[in-house]
Amino acid sequence: VRVRNLSIRTKITLIALVTSTSVLVLALASFLVWDLVSFREQLSHDLTSQAQLIGSNGTAAVAFEDAAAASDMLMGLQSKPEILNAAMYDIDGTVFASFVGRAGLPSALPKHPGLPGTHWGSDTLEVFEPLYLNEQRIGTVFVRSDLSLYHQRLRRFIISSSLLLVVAAAFALLLSARLQVLISRPIIRLKASMQEVSTRRDYTVRVEQDSTDEIGEMIGGFNAMLAEIERGDAALQEAHDELQLRTLHLEQEVGDRVRAERELKALAGTLEQRVAERSAAAEERARELARSEEELRHQTGTLQSILHSMGDGVLVTDENGRITLYNDAAEQTLHTMLHQASMLRDVHALGFVMPDMVTPYPDDQMPMSRALRGEAVDAAELFHPQAGDGGTWLSVNARPLRDDDGVPRSAVAVLRDVSEQKRVEVALVRARDAAEAASRAKSAFLANMSHELRTPLNAIIGYSEMMQEDAEDRGQVEYLGDLRKVHEAGKHLLALINDVLDLSKIEAGRTELHIEPFDVSALIQDLLTTVRPLVAKNRNVLDTDLGPALGSMRSDITKVRQVLLNLLSNASKFTSEGRVVLGVSRSSVDGREWVQFRVTDSGIGITREQRERLFQEFAQADASTARKFGGTGLGLAISKRLCDLMGGTISVDSEHGLGSTFAVSLPADLQPGIRPAEADTTASEVDRDAALPPDYVLVIDDDAAARELIARHLRKEGLTAVLAASGAEGLALARRARPLAISLDVLMPQMDGWTVLAALKADPSLADVPVVMLTIVGEHSRGYALGAADYLQKPIDGAALAAVLRRRIPTIARADVLVVDDDESARKVLARHLHALGCESRMAEDGAIALERCAERRPDLVLLDLVMPTMDGFEFLEQLRRQPSGNDVRVVVISGKDVNPAERARLNGQVIQIVQKHGSECDTLLPEVTRLLKTHARRDAAA
């Protein structure tokens, strides 16, 4: 029987059997060989050792030729049954002592010793071991061993492995006979199904697929194949049915056609009759046509004369762009080119260029081409460099001329020579550009002036002041007067420059308003602090006359301050041993809120004539006053313009010799854009973002009186308060800018204090802001449980609240302040001031050095100049904020540079305040720095 034809069942069994048996045979054989080889090695090694032992023991006996002793020693081998013979030979090779074992033969001893080493015989193993004494060979030891043990081992091994083989083969047969079912059963089942399909032609038969292996897939394939055949069968049947149906239809159709042919023949008869009627009508038509043709010729002549008398050129092309008609005006404009193009009969050859006067006009963009595509073209600008004197500008209107189906068949273009107009336009653009460039140059000049003029003056003022102090300290009184003069003159010059620049900026319309809400009372307090030493200089008394509920206003606080400072300083300058009163009130006029400021003095007063010129430039009361009282004479002019800018007014009421009253009225809520200020959109966005003062205490209370009360106490403590009338407003404010602390009323309509507290604690950026809860009812435990920092019961003792808040806010410590300025004098003045305040100060000449200083130690506050060599303030800020440790360092910009809206936008969010440095450090800048330090330069409570 050929193996190939055996059943798959037998094949699988055979494969398993043959494989396992041959593997076992191979394994056993290799094990046998390995075992025999190692056994032989073992035997050889053992016998050699035996011989060596005998030799070692017998050395002395051989040396002393003591044959008896040697024989005694060999007798010891009796305990080893496998030793057949042993002998010792002396140096001459004669047997000196010998031993014959139980199975050995005395005659079998070799007469002479053989070569040293082991010698394998068929049944024996022999060893010759030389004997040495004192490095001389004195004899040989001979041992012969029986190999029957070795053969016995071999036999035993072969018998046991054959037995093992038979048992293993039987087991393999049994196992494979059982396991082959796994493969053979599905195949046999498949085979049975296939037989069923082929004998019965029943394609609905399916084989159960119970596995996903290859056989499983084969069964799946078989099933799919059957399904396909079944489907094909059904389709065939369907096609057959449809064919029969079609044949039926066809027969019906043939019947219909025969009927129709009969009807057609009947129609032909009537048609002939109609043709005769029509030809009569056509003759009548031809006569009518001749009449209208005559009329048309007349009209065309009229149109032609109209066309040629037109001022604008007219051009008509057919659908291929060939010029079919043009009038005199067109010819006049384009003469030679037109002739040329006309000869070529192509409108594209006219040689027009684009409005840039260089690029040839693309064919498909030509107004005519566009009109031919059905577009109506209006006022397209074309330029022809060769036509006319220095080229011709044409404004072209083009329209498609459509046939009855609405398809453009030709195009008409009307050309108007606009060269003159164009030339004027170009000149206008040039003039505008020149004007803009000049304006830009002026702006740049102003910006540079403000920086370049102030920087050296700062040095003069700063050093002269320092020298004054030094001179005083060293008792060099004789220099004091001169130094003071230098200092005063410098300050005067600086004030003059500042005022001139201010004024020119206002005149140039380059002053922007930075509108933000601020507290009026806070502004007044601040002003009083600043102006008090000035007032005291002429032994004047400073009083205030404050109206009720001043509240807050939205305006440009810097400019309001500037105006009021100017008025106050004027008042104290022109008054001595008198009274200066600052009055503030709030009123409503025409539905708008206004804040009125009044500065009254009991000074020299102003005459009526002087009053007229008062707000003009360089117009002090009279020429002599400048010498007597100092000042630039620009202050009031600037104030007037600033008030105008802020939508307010300034007026004066005075009686000569009795004093004067300056009144400033400003809208309480200045809307950006009301004034024609040049502040652009970005600036107003910045203002909205910057609306909250940095580092403030948020007061949330629905009772206005309570808010005001708390705010007043906070101000006394030197804290800035921002007021919110509801929980929602308070949350919105806190999210816009993180407050230092929050005073929160519990009982409020809509959103109560607990809800606000929960919302604050839920916001990760606000969760650690200390919150002081205020209420009528005592719910201490609830407040602390919800995370309130403190709990106060109403009615509130304002001082206690302020104290509690103060305690909760990290205190001012020895702040580490980094001063970044390229001007050495500015640095020195600031350093001296910082030192006096008890702060540590470090210096940096430019941004790069400042970055190094920041890397050394994180400063608590950075005072930053913007204009510096190497790395300016903007770049420093960018690099600082990019560092992980530097992104929350507080930075205040102190710069002599005028910050424009774009730069302000760049700084927005990066710095907490921008202080414009106008030179007179001692008067305004240093108090400002003090205030900044008090507000910002506190070390974190942890530090």
Add this chain to the structure above:
Amino acid sequence: VLAICLHIFASSGTARASSTADVDARTATFVYQFAMFVAWPASAFLGAHDPIVVGVVSSEATADAFDRVFQGKSIKGRRIVARRLSWASELRTCHLLFVPVTEAQHVEELPTRLEDAPVLTMSDDQTAARRGSVVAFALQNKRVNLEINVDRARLAGVGISSRVLRLARIRRGGDL
């Protein structure tokens, strides 16, 4: 004693002289072979190539026989030389002292004379190992009767190979 010896030698005559010389040569050969199995302490020699000195308390003829046998022989790089000694001379100047059976009456003196010096004493008197010598031997045909007093050997600081000890009858006791 010397007189008796001289008398014996003189009376034995030349015929006996040759057989006596044979015995001497065989004795000398055995002494040489025995010396191969002996290890002296390093202190017994001054230099690395100093010879092994075999003292022979005997007649001139016996000493000559030893000289002849030792001629050109060496053990582990040391030459072996014979030196004739008398009982009166200093016995501690040699490494191996051979006392023939004819002088065996002096064997008892050896321990006190040598005072544990590294000197291997040998005698062909059968009882010598029990009386004061380290090694006593008797050469027979195809057999060597060997007695070794291992305690004395240890006192002298002289090592004897186990290969030899295996062939010998072992005696113990330093004062016997």
